[in-house]
Amino acid sequence: MHAAVITFPGSNCDRDLVTAFEKAGARVSRVWHKDTELPADVDVVGIPGGFSFGDYLRCGAIAANSPISRAVVAHAGRGGYVLGICNGFQVLTETRLLPGALMRNAGLKFICRTVELEVASTDSAFTASYGKGQRLRVPVAHHDGNYTVGADLLAQLRDEDRIAFTYATPINGSTGDIAGVLSENRRVLGMMPHPERAAEEAHGSTDGRQIFAGLLDALTAA
């Protein structure tokens, strides 16, 4: 598995994400936002958390229009895997690779703590090794994680089993308590919680590790 992790000005979870991919057995290339192409044989692109471009205008909006993002959209269009975490999820909604938008938390506070997630769909490489309804302990750290979709789109996401994770108890006002969603082809996952911070014993939880391991399984089998 060859993973590419993108760094934007203001990304701050890029090294953690590199480590999580490496520990899962991936070869990792680091890619700068001004690069116009991904390495040729990349299987999965990781878009890390942070505050790309200072969250100016809207979280993820400027990053979504940077040169490398065009290459990420093309990669996804070819059926490539993409994992966007926290600010990475915001970038993916701004590129429209994922539906909906991430608004300011309903309580207006930055939320930084470990929360309980529920695995809502096991029908993806990212979530196949979990059980449906399994509870995971994974940290969140965000100010704009209030996932917003209209009623029609929520119904569609449910019908198509594209809600990957929900919060076990509401934290930020997200529609349907959604914490992570999948693209139509199930190969693009965006999630606000940080699985790369729940991937080693020293983190206090290893519940996020299987997301990376699951990708390796899917790509090795293919």
Added chain:
Amino acid sequence: MKARVHVMLKNGVLDPQGEAVRHALGTLGFAGVNGVRQGKVIELDLAETDPEAARAQVARMCETLLANTVIESYTVEIA
């Protein structure tokens, strides 16, 4: 040519910040504020001199970057 863009959350999209401002106004003793919606104003200084071309150009900027049309609407004034 100057352009001014107003970006607002669409009607029906809850505005937690506007709601917090409304609450704060009430706390300060300003009675009768039934609702607050918060948005953005973006001013642009354009080389374009034709108003209609400028309007079309700014609309494309809004669709591409300045507004997220999933949750936001925009209006363009040309002066």
